[in-house]
Amino acid sequence: MDDLRDLYQSTILDHNKSPRNFGVPADSNRDAEGYNPLCGDELHVYLRVDAAGRIDDIGFEGSGCAISRASASLMTEYVKNQSREEVDRVFDAFHDLVTKAPKEGATPESLGKLAVFSGVREFPMRVKCATLAWHTLRAALDQTDQTAVTE
Amino acid sequence: MDDLRDLYQSTILDHNKSPRNFGVPADSNRDAEGYNPLCGDELHVYLRVDAAGRIDDIGFEGSGCAISRASASLMTEYVKNQSREEVDRVFDAFHDLVTKAPKEGATPESLGKLAVFSGVREFPMRVKCATLAWHTLRAALDQTDQTAVTE
Amino acid sequence: MSVANHDALPADRFDVAAVRAQFPVLADDGPGRTLTYLDSAATAQKPQAVIDALEDFYTREYASVHRGVYALSVRSTQRFEAVREKVCRLLHTSDPREVVFTRGTTEAINLVATSWGGQNVSAGDEIVVTQLEHHSNIVPWQLLCERTGARLRVAPIGLDGCVEVDAFEALLGPRTKLVALAHVSNALGTRLPVAALCQLARSRGITSLVDGAQAVPHGSVDVLAIGCDFYAFSAHKVFGPTGTGVLWGRRDLLDAMPPYQGGGSMIRSVSFEGTTYADAPQRFEAGTPDVAGVIGMGAALDWLEEIDREAAAAFECELLRYASEALEAIPGLHIFGSDPEKVGVLSFSLDCAHPHDIATILDREGVAIRAGHHCAQPLMKFYGVPAMARASLALYSDRSDIDALVSALETTREIFS
Amino acid sequence: MSVANHDALPADRFDVAAVRAQFPVLADDGPGRTLTYLDSAATAQKPQAVIDALEDFYTREYASVHRGVYALSVRSTQRFEAVREKVCRLLHTSDPREVVFTRGTTEAINLVATSWGGQNVSAGDEIVVTQLEHHSNIVPWQLLCERTGARLRVAPIGLDGCVEVDAFEALLGPRTKLVALAHVSNALGTRLPVAALCQLARSRGITSLVDGAQAVPHGSVDVLAIGCDFYAFSAHKVFGPTGTGVLWGRRDLLDAMPPYQGGGSMIRSVSFEGTTYADAPQRFEAGTPDVAGVIGMGAALDWLEEIDREAAAAFECELLRYASEALEAIPGLHIFGSDPEKVGVLSFSLDCAHPHDIATILDREGVAIRAGHHCAQPLMKFYGVPAMARASLALYSDRSDIDALVSALETTREIFS
Numbered sequence A, B: 001m002d003d004l005r006d007l008y009q010s011t012i013l014d015h016n017k018s019p020r021n022f023g024v025p026a027d028s029n030r031d032a033e034g035y036n037p038l039c040g041d042e043l044h045v046y047l048r049v050d051a052a053g054r055i056d057d058i059g060f061e062g063s064g065c066a067i068s069r070a071s072a073s074l075m076t077e078y079v080k081n082q083s084r085e086e087v088d089r090v091f092d093a094f095h096d097l098v099t100k101a102p103k104e105g106a107t108p109e110s111l112g113k114l115a116v117f118s119g120v121r122e123f124p125m126r127v128k129c130a131t132l133a134w135h136t137l138r139a140a141l142d143q144t145d146q147t148a149v150t151e
Numbered sequence C, D: 001m002s003v004a005n006h007d008a009l010p011a012d013r014f015d016v017a018a019v020r021a022q023f024p025v026l027a028d029d030g031p032g033r034t035l036t037y038l039d040s041a042a043t044a045q046k047p048q049a050v051i052d053a054l055e056d057f058y059t060r061e062y063a064s065v066h067r068g069v070y071a072l073s074v075r076s077t078q079r080f081e082a083v084r085e086k087v088c089r090l091l092h093t094s095d096p097r098e099v100v101f102t103r104g105t106t107e108a109i110n111l112v113a114t115s116w117g118g119q120n121v122s123a124g125d126e127i128v129v130t131q132l133e134h135h136s137n138i139v140p141w142q143l144l145c146e147r148t149g150a151r152l153r154v155a156p157i158g159l160d161g162c163v164e165v166d167a168f169e170a171l172l173g174p175r176t177k178l179v180a181l182a183h184v185s186n187a188l189g190t191r192l193p194v195a196a197l198c199q200l201a202r203s204r205g206i207t208s209l210v211d212g213a214q215a216v217p218h219g220s221v222d223v224l225a226i227g228c229d230f231y232a233f234s235a236h237k238v239f240g241p242t243g244t245g246v247l248w249g250r251r252d253l254l255d256a257m258p259p260y261q262g263g264g265s266m267i268r269s270v271s272f273e274g275t276t277y278a279d280a281p282q283r284f285e286a287g288t289p290d291v292a293g294v295i296g297m298g299a300a301l302d303w304l305e306e307i308d309r310e311a312a313a314a315f316e317c318e319l320l321r322y323a324s325e326a327l328e329a330i331p332g333l334h335i336f337g338s339d340p341e342k343v344g345v346l347s348f349s350l351d352c353a354h355p356h357d358i359a360t361i362l363d364r365e366g367v368a369i370r371a372g373h374h375c376a377q378p379l380m381k382f383y384g385v386p387a388m389a390r391a392s393l394a395l396y397s398d399r400s401d402i403d404a405l406v407s408a409l410e411t412t413r414e415i416f417s
């Protein structure tokens, strides 16, 4: 049960129960939908992006498993006030966190609270749950009309 | 090689080389085509049937393996002057001969020279070669427009 | 098969331990290696007899079928063709020419939709399915409707997961060409009254197809008594290999249908001027078939014939009741579908955890269940849920499986409370 | 691969006895049990590694793919998906999303004819095939032509069994939409200059499909160098299980094609209002796939990777020359097709005996060859024969097989003289 406790850390369970930034922020000017066909997770991410391209405000709606909900919630906290470039950097670091064994000696990009998702790497089928919010965020920033799909 | 000699008896080899009644009889009034998709045997049987329904004359054309050619040739000799009922009876007896082990004690319908096909029963894939001519004959007697197919 | 009947049935005659012992994957080989397999509705495990049949065939008498003159090929062909007769016995019918080998249920339904549908369905016609169908019994009809301009109509179900017969009947009209029905729902276990529904169709001259993927593994099936025109199932769900399955179809219908795929074996003669086709079933079996798969399916059916299926069904029915009661005792757990004739499947939700989280936690406890839409998204929509957790049974399932499930669900609740 | 090259190739590097020992069906177990198997063009025998992979999979980690969260299903899925990469290595390409699993070559061609053809071919368009194609590369196009009003045009061959490149080129016109070509002829062994032919097509914007069923077993294939758009082959001819095969297709083409069969796994979301489809390759893999078959194919490809294929091809080429010379020395024997780059196949006739009789007699001598139209009736018509006898090789074939063939042919002549 140890790796289960690693996966479902208390922060994750907390954000699953009480997601932050749930809902549509005022004056949101970009949004995108995300969909994970495997478990039926559906996510809608809304952004207010300022003139400089920074994420001024962010919110999300949708239903999903604990991992995807908590990931969305923690993401909204993390990326507020970030630029597109910062989002891309943390996306890559987060993706490495949930898919790769930590490199010996390497200092990982500081992910702050997002580090609670490190347990996901032991559960390959859950990687898509953890990254759905991030894919959807990028789609919203690109404001493509396509649904972000993790397959 | 014994069962091969049983299959390819000299009568069969002889009729294969020099088939009897090869060609179309004069005034033929019924005919049918037969086809064995497995080995590409093609057979055309022509009949002159008299008013009483008897086979007055018979001939065949086509190409095929030794078994099918010899069977057609020996059949034409055998059924000349027979009625539909007689053909049906010998068809059944012939079919038994090439498919079933001889019943102990039972006296088989006398098949005369046709008995040379008894070796076929050891070669299930060749049964259709031996019976193609007979299927085609029946089709000609019925004068259906369908090609007789052994499958 | 009603619950009342089950009470009378001799479930005790069924020796589940002896059956279970024949499934090597279920063997308890060392600590932590025990598998609690509760995903048999997705695919069933294989008895040793089936594994051996495959090995034996490839090791000793492998050859292609139908076109060889040599002994090896003759034997392969005979064994292959003999499986049609075994399928007939399974379905309580008799004409092997009515048995078409396909990749599985999905292909069988696509075959009918394309070949029969292409010939018999036109713009404005209607095809009736139910709300609980598997995607494989929805999408082929949607594709047919797209091609032809026909319309797909959906027979409603109640909250209990049962088809409403009156509403179904009301859908049947002069333009209805075909009804396509699951025999047993893979997501709910509902056993549809297919004989009654097909009778309603037949009395109006409407053709019927029954998707038997979930019925064949759980009890005896009689296609003539059902009175359907087509019946489909997959070998892999009935203890046979993957890659093969059956379309059974009434001979007059099959004989009138145009080919599906073109290629070797389905022809009578080919020429660039014009090609003619073999009779059914060959007409629908283009190309080299899954010879070993079919022979493996034959071994599975032989194996099944040795089982007292009435006793097995009775045992399974009791086990399902045991499982239902045990699950219902778990706080916050909700079971979907309450058909009293339900078979093989328990789908549920937990108020504290998403099905996907449940499945992950159960897996770490050695319990394999399925979480997701079960290829029945319209049904998920009907119940207003994105997904369900599903435990499903086969004739090797026993109480220890259920006990492991319940205990793992307790763990789930602990983590999420 | 020209004959001139072969002379230089190190055929001696190839240890045929060691390869042969891996095929249990070829084992010499007792008097009269030795099998001289010369029907590998119909289907190849299986090495122990493939048989073991199937057994191991069913015994220890069988589960369904793609939808399970639990470990067993995750492992199955990973092993299943990894086979796409093995196929890429086999075909010298790199994008696993270009690999669609099918039942075999026949289904792969039907998939293209229905899905790509339905979208891209209309009345008056033309499809070009050659005179030597297998029925599986003729009938799907005839069916497409029937549905659409397109026209099938046939590129001629010479008496040597080779496609006449100029005549082929002359057939390509503004209405030509697709050319469909065998890579290697199953009836003659002719190796078509597919790279040149596909280049002629591509330079005119014409799509090309290569039927690789007979090429993959005999040497290295590079689909990018060929420059075709689609390439098809069957696992069972390349030492893998029956029931599975591959359609390789260029990604932009696959992505633009509509679904083929509908059902589970090929969807993104299903609703009665409208269904959306998954990307390629999943879009073309409706229903539960032949999981074990695909994993078995993976084992066959792994096994092949261990073989020095250049040496094997050189050995086989020498063996074919040995066989040709031995057969030509038999009075009354005629060999069909004289492509100098011929591979794997020797089709012949005897003046005294019909091919069907030859095959029967050879079988009693323990020699399995094929007699018939080889699913190439238009080719039989071209040569004016109802059937041919065919001996075909694989990389386990050796001189003892040829010697047994020659001696059995002597017996045939004795009986028929």
Ligand SMILES: Cc1ncc(COP(=O)(O)O)c(C=O)c1O
Pocket (backbone or CB within 6 Å): C264, C286, C287, C288, C289, D041, D042, D103, D104, D105, D106, D107, D134, D136, D137, D182, D184, D185, D186, D211, D213, D214, D234, D236, D375
């Ligand atoms: C050249 C060629 N094309 C297509 C096929 C069809 O392959 P399959 O029957 O495995 O679908 C074959 C073999 O039968 C073949 O030799």
Ligand SMILES: Cc1ncc(COP(=O)(O)O)c(C=O)c1O
Pocket (backbone or CB within 6 Å): C041, C042, C103, C104, C105, C106, C107, C134, C136, C137, C182, C184, C185, C186, C211, C213, C214, C234, C236, C375, D264, D286, D287, D288, D289
């Ligand atoms: C009710 C039902 N229909 C159809 C199918 C499709 O079967 P297959 O995937 O074997 O083609 C399934 C199983 O997946 C099923 O449960």
